[in-house]
Amino acid sequence: MSSEEALVKIDIGDKLPKVASGKVRDLYAIDDNTLLFVASDRISAYDVVMENGIPGKGALLTSMSKFWFTYLPTIIPSLQTHYLTSSLPAPLTPAPPHLSPRAMQVRRLRIIPIESIVRGYITGSAWAEYTARGTIHDIALPTGLVQGQKLPVPLWTPSTKAECGRKDENISPHAARTIIADDAVAATVEQLSLAIYKAAAARAEARGIILADTKFEFGLDERGNVVLVDEVLTPDSSRFWPRESWEANLGGPQPSFDKQFLRDWLTGEGLKGKEGVRVPEEIVRKTAEKYREAYEKITGEAA
Numbered sequence: 001m002s003s004e005e006a007l008v009k010i011d012i013g014d015k016l017p018k019v020a021s022g023k024v025r026d027l028y029a030i031d032d033n034t035l036l037f038v039a040s041d042r043i044s045a046y047d048v049v050m051e052n053g054i055p056g057k058g059a060l061l062t063s064m065s066k067f068w069f070t071y072l073p074t075i076i077p078s079l080q081t082h083y084l085t086s087s088l089p090a091p092l093t094p095a096p097p098h099l100s101p102r103a104m105q106v107r108r109l110r111i112i113p114i115e116s117i118v119r120g121y122i123t124g125s126a127w128a129e130y131t132a133r134g135t136i137h138d139i140a141l142p143t144g145l146v147q148g149q150k151l152p153v154p155l156w157t158p159s160t161k162a163e164c165g166r167k168d169e170n171i172s173p174h175a176a177r178t179i180i181a182d183d184a185v186a187a188t189v190e191q192l193s194l195a196i197y198k199a200a201a202a203r204a205e206a207r208g209i210i211l212a213d214t215k216f217e218f219g220l221d222e223r224g225n226v227v228l229v230d231e232v233l234t235p236d237s238s239r240f241w242p243r244e245s246w247e248a249n250l251g252g253p254q255p256s257f258d259k260q261f262l263r264d265w266l267t268g269e270g271l272k273g274k275e276g277v278r279v280p281e282e283i284v285r286k287t288a289e290k291y292r293e294a295y296e297k298i299t300g301e302a303a
């Protein structure tokens with residue numbers, strides 16, 4: 001399938017009301033408490049969606065999220081997630097083409113308006129802040145760290161959750177607690193984020209992959225419980241690096257199983273942050289391959 005066809009329109013708006021359409025995901029209401037979460041093959045980089053897609057990406061990311069939603073509570077028993085089932089609701093039987101592998105039913109929750117990032121290694125925007133000011137998200141760090149180095153401990157480094165079309169901004173943990181407003185909720189978000197990062201990093205490490213950093217979202221249920229939502233620990237929300245080449249690449253960029261590949265191409269072409277970019281088939285193919293490799297390495301299943 002070419003990347004044009006990958007952007008096949010899944011239009012189920014006549015069956016279920018669409019409640020939101022993000023850069024990558026479309027959300028439909030099944031009832032007041034349940035959403036259908038549909039991952040498209042769209043790909044965004046530097047907050048801009050590319051013109052063409054990555055064939056198979058939506059299905060792969062859905063499978064990967066499902067894997068983690070099932071695995072994580074076995075390691076962290078107190079963890080609640082929004083994942084309900086992979087089956088489609090009654091209005092969607094028979095299943096429309098291409099829908100099933102990209103979709104899951106989730107609990108419809110009130111989203112806590114921050115991006116809950118955890119970093120175990122210093123790179124990306126955190127590296128840029130560190131070289132400029134010696135801090136990351138305003139947290140003071142020892143001098144002399146090099147790009148890609150493991151941090152003394154994993155850090156909770158939240159960002160704002162920007163409205164559609166705006167860019168998320170790194171903020172201090174203190175600023176995130178202020179946005180969340182409820183101290184107990186903020187503490188739970190921080191503790192769960194760190195616990196999930198550690199559990200996932202250990203799983204990945206055992207399979208030859210470094211989880212450099214990742215981003216979670218949380219919601220609140222009607223009783224005020226903090227629930228893990230959105231996609232989790234996918235190459236879209238995480239930086240995965242091959243363990244074997246990490247040391248040799250310290251001090252510079254790391255090869256990765258995520259969209260760093262696409263980001264590097266955009267930067268190289270001077271297209272970073274530009275709208276309307278068509279990604280060449282070669283980059284599409286290589287990116288798809290990286291996503292598949294990450295999936296197979298981490299889950300131990302064939303994609």
Ligand code: ATP
Binds near residue numbers: 024026230231
């Ligand atoms: P990006 O992730 O690329 O920054 P985005 O966050 O605007 O884009 P998507 O990730 O494509 O959009 O769409 C997912 C949206 O669904 C997010 O806004 C997320 O907060 C929201 N969401 C995730 N899980 C739930 C849930 N259980 N209930 C309600 N909303 C949810």
Ligand code: MG
Binds near residue numbers: 022230
């Ligand atoms: Mg999102």
